[in-house]
Every structure is written in C-alpha cells, then in structure tokens.
Amino acid sequence: MNQKLRPLNKRGKVTQWQLAKKSFRKYWQLYLLIIPPVLYFIIFKYIPMAGAIIAFKDYNVVEGILGSPWAGFKHFENFFNNPVAWDLIRNTLFLSLYQLAVTFPLPIILALALNEIKDGVFKRSVQLFTYAPYFISTVVIVSMIILMLSPRTGIINSFAELLGFDSINFLGNADMFRSIFVWSDAWQLTGYSAIIYLAALAGVDRQQYEAAKMDGASRLQRIWNVDIPGIMPAIVILLVLSVGNLMAIGFEKVYLLQNPLNLSTSEILQTYVYKMGIINANFSFSTAVGLFNSIVNLILLVIVNAVAKRISGNGLW
Amino acid sequence: MSSNNSTIRESFGDRIFLIIIYAFLSLGLIVILYPLIYIVSASFSSPEAVTSGQVWLWPVDFSLAGYTEVLTNSDVLRGFRNSILYTIGYTVLAVVLTVIFAYPLSRKSFYGKTFLMFFILFTMLFSGGLIPEYLVVQKLGMLDTPWAILIPKVIAVWQVIIARTFFQTSVPEELVEASEMDGCNSLKFLWYVVLPLSKPIIAVLALMYAVFQWNSYFDAMIFLKTEELFPLQLELREFLITQSDSGANMDIAEQQRREQLANLMKYSLIVISSLPVLIIYPFAQKYFVKGMLIGSVKG
Numbered sequence: 017m018n019q020k021l022r023p024l025n026k027r028g029k030v031t032q033w034q035l036a037k038k039s040f041r042k043y044w045q046l047y048l049l050i051i052p053p054v055l056y057f058i059i060f061k062y063i064p065m066a067g068a069i070i071a072f073k074d075y076n077v078v079e080g081i082l083g084s085p086w087a088g089f090k091h092f093e094n095f096f097n098n099p100v101a102w103d104l105i106r107n108t109l110f111l112s113l114y115q116l117a118v119t120f121p122l123p124i125i126l127a128l129a130l131n132e133i134k135d136g137v138f139k140r141s142v143q144l145f146t147y148a149p150y151f152i153s154t155v156v157i158v159s160m161i162i163l164m165l166s167p168r169t170g171i172i173n174s175f176a177e178l179l180g181f182d183s184i185n186f187l188g189n190a191d192m193f194r195s196i197f198v199w200s201d202a203w204q205l206t207g208y209s210a211i212i213y214l215a216a217l218a219g220v221d222r223q224q225y226e227a228a229k230m231d232g233a234s235r236l237q238r239i240w241n242v243d244i245p246g247i248m249p250a251i252v253i254l255l256v257l258s259v260g261n262l263m264a265i266g267f268e269k270v271y272l273l274q275n276p277l278n279l280s281t282s283e284i285l286q287t288y289v290y291k292m293g294i295i296n297a298n299f300s301f302s303t304a305v306g307l308f309n310s311i312v313n314l315i316l317l318v319i320v321n322a323v324a325k326r327i328s329g330n331g332l333w
Numbered sequence: 334m335s336s337n338n339s340t341i342r343e344s345f346g347d348r349i350f351l352i353i354i355y356a357f358l359s360l361g362l363i364v365i366l367y368p369l370i371y372i373v374s375a376s377f378s379s380p381e382a383v384t385s386g387q388v389w390l391w392p393v394d395f396s397l398a399g400y401t402e403v404l405t406n407s408d409v410l411r412g413f414r415n416s417i418l419y420t421i422g423y424t425v426l427a428v429v430l431t432v433i434f435a436y437p438l439s440r441k442s443f444y445g446k447t448f449l450m451f452f453i454l455f456t457m458l459f460s461g462g463l464i465p466e467y468l469v470v471q472k473l474g475m476l477d478t479p480w481a482i483l484i485p486k487v488i489a490v491w492q493v494i495i496a497r498t499f500f501q502t503s504v505p506e507e508l509v510e511a512s513e514m515d516g517c518n519s520l521k522f523l524w525y526v527v528l529p530l531s532k533p534i535i536a537v538l539a540l541m542y543a544v545f546q547w548n549s550y551f552d553a554m555i556f557l558k559t560e561e562l563f564p565l566q567l568e569l570r571e572f573l574i575t576q577s578d579s580g581a582n583m584d585i586a587e588q589q590r591r592e593q594l595a596n597l598m599k600y601s602l603i604v605i606s607s608l609p610v611l612i613i614y615p616f617a618q619k620y621f622v623k624g625m626l627i628g629s630v631k632g
Contacts, residue, residue, distance in 0.1 A: 035442075035444055036444040036445070038442070038444075039442055039443055039444030039445075040444065042442070042513075042519070043437065043440065043442075043443055043444075043519050045518060045519045045520040046436070046437040046440070046443065046519050046520075046523075047437070049433040049434075049436075049437065049520075049523075050433065050434055050437050050449070052430060052433070053430050053431075053433065053434035053488055054434075054449070054452075056430065056484075056487060056488055057452065057453060057456060057488070059469065059473075060466065060469060060484075060485050060486075061456040061460065061461075062456075063461075063465075063469055064460065064461030064462070064465035064466040064468075064469055065459065065460065065461040065465070066461070066465075067461050067465030067468055067469065068461040068462055068465050070464075070465065070468075081468070126358075126361065129354045129357055129358055130358070132351065132354050133351070133354060133355065133358070138355075138358075141362070142358050142361065142362050144615070144618065145362060145365050145366055146361065146362070146365050147618060148365070148369070148611075148614060149365065149369075151544060151548075151607075151610045151611070151614055151617075152548075152607055152610075153547070153548030153549070153550070153566055153569075153606070153607070153610075154548065154550065155548075155550050155566045155569045155570050155573065155574070156569065156573075156603050156606060156607055158573075158574060159569065159573035159574060159599060159602075159603055160368060160372060160603065162573070162574065163372075163573075163599055163600070164368065164371070169383070169384050169385075169386060169596060170386075171371060171386065171388070171389070173386075174386030177386075203364070203365065203368070206361075207365070211622055211625050211626075212625060212626075215625075215626050234344060234346055234347055234350070235346075235347045235350045235351065236346075236350055260458075268550070268551045271551075272570070272574055286463070289462070289463055289464065290463060290555075293463060293464040293467070294463070294464070294467060294555050299464050299468070302463075302464050303462055303464040303465060306462030306463055306464060307462055309462070310459055310460060310461075310462055314458055314459050317458065
C-alpha cells in the first residue's frame with residue numbers, strides 16, 4: 017500500500033529484502049504465530065518425505081534412519097521380481113479405473129438433472145438425502161454392506177430367495193469385489209460430489225440459455241450446448257484431480273472389505289504396504305512399494321494436467 | 334433453474350424428457366434412502382425378525398433389545414466417551430492451528446506467503462508414505478497415546494485454503510491499514526476484529542474437522558494398542574466387521590439366541606454411532622456446502 021514512501025534502491029524498485037524487512041516489522045507477531053503450523057508440516061509431512069530414503073536402505077530400529085546401511089534398489093527389485101507385484105498393480109489400476117468410470121460421470125448427471133427441475137420440496141429433498149451418506153463413516157458403510165449382503169441374514173439374499181434364486185456369498189466372491197466397492201462409493205459420494213457442479217451450473221450465463229430457447233433448442237440440446245460447455249472447466253479440474261489420485265483409492269474402505277476369499281482382487285498396493293510395513297515390520301521394503309505408488313501418482317498428475325491444459329486450456333497450475 | 338416463465342410452450346419431447354428426469358431422480362432418491370430406512374427399521378425390530386429376514390421396510394415386532402444391548406456394553410460406552418473427547422480436543426486444536434496459519438497467508442504484504450503456499454500445497458501432491466509417517470509418530474513417543482490421534486493429521490491443507498480464501502474476501506486490506514493507524518497490532522487485530530468476523534468460517538472448519546475425526550478409524554488402528562484408548566469407530570470395527578465368536582460351550586438354543594442378538598446389535602450400533610453426525614447434519618449441510626464452494630473458487 018504505502019510502499020512508495022519507503023526508500024527505493026538505485027533502479028527505483030523495492031528490493032525483496034526491503035519488502036521482507038517491512039513485512040517482518042509490521043507482522044512480527046503473525047510470524048511467531050505461524051511457527052507451530054509450519055513446524056507441524058515440517059515434522060509430519062516433510063520429515064517423512066526425507067524418511068522415505070529408507071526405501072533405499074536396510075532400515076533397522078537400532079541404527080535408525082540415517083545409520084542403517086544403504087541397500088540401493090534392492091527392495092524395488094525384490095518387489096518387481098515378485099509375481100505378486102503385477103497382481104497388485106493390476107488390482108490397483110482396475111479398481112481405480114472402474115471407480116473413475118462410475119463415480120466421475122454420476123455426479124455430473126445428477127447435477128444436470130437437478131438443474132432441470134424447479135426449486136421446491138422435491139428438489140430440496142433429493143439434495144438433502146443424496147448428500148447425507150457422505151457423513152456416514154467408512155466403518156459403518158462397510159458394516160452396512162456386510163450386513164445387507166450377508167449370505168444367511170442379508171436383505172439382498174432374502175429377496176433373491178423370495179424370487180427363487182440361490183443365495184450368493186457376494187463378499188466371498190472375488191469377481192464381485194470391485195463392483196461392490198465402486199457402487200457403494202457411488203451410493204455414498206454422488207450427492208456430495210454433485211455440489212460443485214451445481215454451483216458451476218448456477219454460474220452458467222442465463223442469456224445463452226434464453227437465446228438457445230428462442231432458437232428452439234430442446235432441453236437436451238440446451239444441456240448439451242449450454243450447460244456442459246459452461247461447466248467444462250470444473251469437469252476438467254476435477255478429472256485431473258481424480259486421475260492424479262488414481263493410485264490412491266479409498267484404501268481404508270478396501271482394507272475393511274477384504275476377506276481371505278476376495279483377496280485375489282481386493283489386495284491393492286496400499287493395503288499391501290500396510291500389511292508388509294506395519295503388521296510385518298518390513299519397513300524398508302514397504303516404504304519402497306509406497307514410494308513407487310506415490311511417484312506413479314505424481315507422474316500421472318503432471319501428465320494429465322499437461323494434457324488437460326493442451327486440450328482445454330485449463331489445468332491445476 | 335429451468336424457466337417456465339417463458340412464453341414459448343414446452344414441446345412434447347421436452348415434456349417427455351422432463352418426466353424422465355423426474356423418474357431418474359425419484360429412483361435415485363429411493364436407492365439412497367432404502368438402505369438407510371432398512372437399517373433403522375431393523376435396529377428397532379426383534380432379533381428373530383431381523384435374522385429370519387422378515388424386515389423389509391418398517392420395523393417388525395418392535396423391540397429395543399438391540400439398543401439395550403448396545404447401551405449396556407461397556408466397550409461401546411467407553412469408545413463413545415473416547416470419541417467425544419478426541420473429537421472435541423482435535424477440533425479445537427485443528428481450528429486454532431488452521432486459523433493462525435491461514436490468516437497470515439491471506440495478507441497481501443505478508444512476505445513469504447507464496448513460498449508458504451507452495452510449501453503446503455506440495456504436501457498434497459507428494460507424501461513420504463505410510464511407513465515414514467508411522468516412524469515419525471513412533472520416534473516422537475506418541476504410539477499408543479491419545480496424541481497419536483490428536484496430532485498427526487491436525488491440519489488439513491484443504492481447510493487452510495478455504496480459511497485463507499475466506500479471510501482474503503471478508504477481511505479487506507483497508508481494514509488492516511485502518512486499524513494500524515489506530516495503533517492496533519496484528520495480534521489484537523486478529524483477536525478483536527478478524528475472529529468476530531469469522532464465525533461462519535470457524536463453523537465450517539469445526540464441522541469438517543469434527544466429522545472427520547468422529548468418523549476416522551485408521552490412525553487409531555495403527556497407532557493404538559491399549560483398548561482403553563480406542564475410539565468408537567475402532568470398537569465398531571471389532572463388533573461389526575471382525576466380530577469374535579464367543580460362547581462355544583452353550584446349548585444350541587442359547588447360542589442361537591445370542592447370535593441373533595449380536596446380529597441385531599449391529600444395526601443398533603450403526604444407528605447410535607451415526608447419531609451425533611445425523612443430528613448436526615441438517616445444520617451442517619449448509620456450512621459444508623458453503624465450505625466446499627469457498628474452497629472451489631480459488632482452490
């Protein structure tokens with residue numbers, strides 16, 4: 017604001033140093049205030065990033081992170097030479113691609129549909145109730161799935177038996193695991209994810225809408241030619257974010273849904289890291305697997321963002 | 334959104350299309366609601382009715398057996414108490430830390446704010462992973478203490494961004510300048526001017542953090558060993574998912590009765606554990622929507 021009153025350097029510009037000094041003088045109390053949050057990020061985010069070097073070491077508790085001997089790429093080689101690795105990568109990718117294919121378009125469809133109908137009790141209740149499952153915890157969602165799909169007492173099988181079908185052990189069937197995971201996610205998150213699109217739709221230019229109407233465009237044509245282009249930036253950003261998180265799917269839910277019978281499709285990279293690392297205390301090896309996962313994610317995000325920017329002109333950065 | 338105030342009449346095709354939309358939304362509503370209604374109805378039915386699959390929509394043989402069982406279970410009650418304490422403690426810490434970080438980041442002339450934003454955004458893109466984060470908690474001696482629940486996730490980057498955006502738009506620079514003229518330092522300004530202006534954003538943050546903490550189980554599962562410290566979600570996991578089979582030496586009728594009751598208890602547990610969140614939900618919904626929208630403007 018009053019930078020001009022300050023002494024200027026030879027070129028007539030305020031130097032970084034001067035800006036910093038002025039800011040420190042003015043805000044020194046705020047600089048003290050941010051120390052705890054900054055420390056939090058250093059301790060719980062950046063130190064673990066540095067700690068990930070144990071992926072290249074043979075970590076043992078006695079010698080600690082720095083003292084443990086180097087192991088090079090041994091743990092990565094061990095992982096990739098194990099046939100399990102490819103199963104895990106395949107499971108992780110299939111599950112997240114399936115999830116993306118279902119849970120990405122559904123909120124857009126819901127928002128477009130809600131946008132077509134008049135404000136009123138019906139619209140408000142659809143919003144209120146579709147949004148509610150978001151607040152249910154993962155443990156409870158998984159319990160609901162287990163209870164309702166139970167082969168002996170579950171409602172779904174009772175219904176199937178009523179119609180003369182045999183009861184199915186859904187969760188004990190590896191082929192069904194992915195569908196159960198993905199569609200229960202759709203049930204829980206569609207309403208919540210639709211909120212952003214609804215907000216974007218509210219920002220679509222009314223005049224374009226009226227103009228389309230005057231030209232005799234049908235509802236469907238208006239959705240296609242006005243609504244969807246209007247919310248395209250939001251769609252692109254959210255798609256970039258989802259693809260960037262492709263390898264980091266709702267791991268806590270996968271873990272709870274696992275049982276010995278469905279492991280062949282339900283074991284993903286992150287559940288494997290948890291089991292190898294925390295349960296078996298195989299720290300270096302599981303850190304290597306986790307690091308591989310994080311790096312693939314980061315690369316995916318950068319690529320998708322670049323593609324999105326090239327094609328649509330907007331991206332995350 | 335759609336305007337019926339227009340003079341042009343809806344075409345036949347458009348009306349059919351609108352009917353399809355209503356049908357689609359009604360179907361969606363039923364699909365969302367049915368499991369919720371079913372769980373609640375089952376929880377108020379008798380153990381036999383639930384196990385034999387008689388409950389379809391409304392309670393059958395109305396009974397509170399499931400609830401009596403849940404509310405007399407000391408593990409559940411202890412978990413409930415722990416979760417309340419964790420949620421309150423965590424929410425207070427999290428909101429305070431988020432506000433004292435987000436406010437400075439929202440000031441235009443706060444030197445270093447671009448760097449600090451990058452500093453926190455980077456943690457969203459890349460992380461050291463589960464094991465190194467676990468080792469830090471271990472090294473700090475937090476394993477198997479309440480601190481392991483309260484501290485490792487105490488600031489969420491997304492919430493900092495939301496709060497910062499709010500401060501940028503609701504606490505204009507002019508106000509800061511004016512207060513400086515009056516000799517008000519930044520700490521006093523934060524306390525006497527910013528905080529009273531920020532009630533809506535504090536509500537948003539508190540609700541988001543509280544719901545997150547109430548619903549989370551994973552950190553408790555990896556960091557806690559002592560059962561006395563378990564939050565409700567972890568107790569739920571034991572009861573609902575892992576379920577230990579006890580009572581092998583009972584006669585068959587008694588064992589069956591127990592099994593049925595244990596099955597019913599699961600429904601009641603689901604309802605009771607979700608109750609706190611469901612009670613605040615209608616109130617929370619508005620704030621959550623607000624929070625998401627603030628975040629998405631500049632996120």
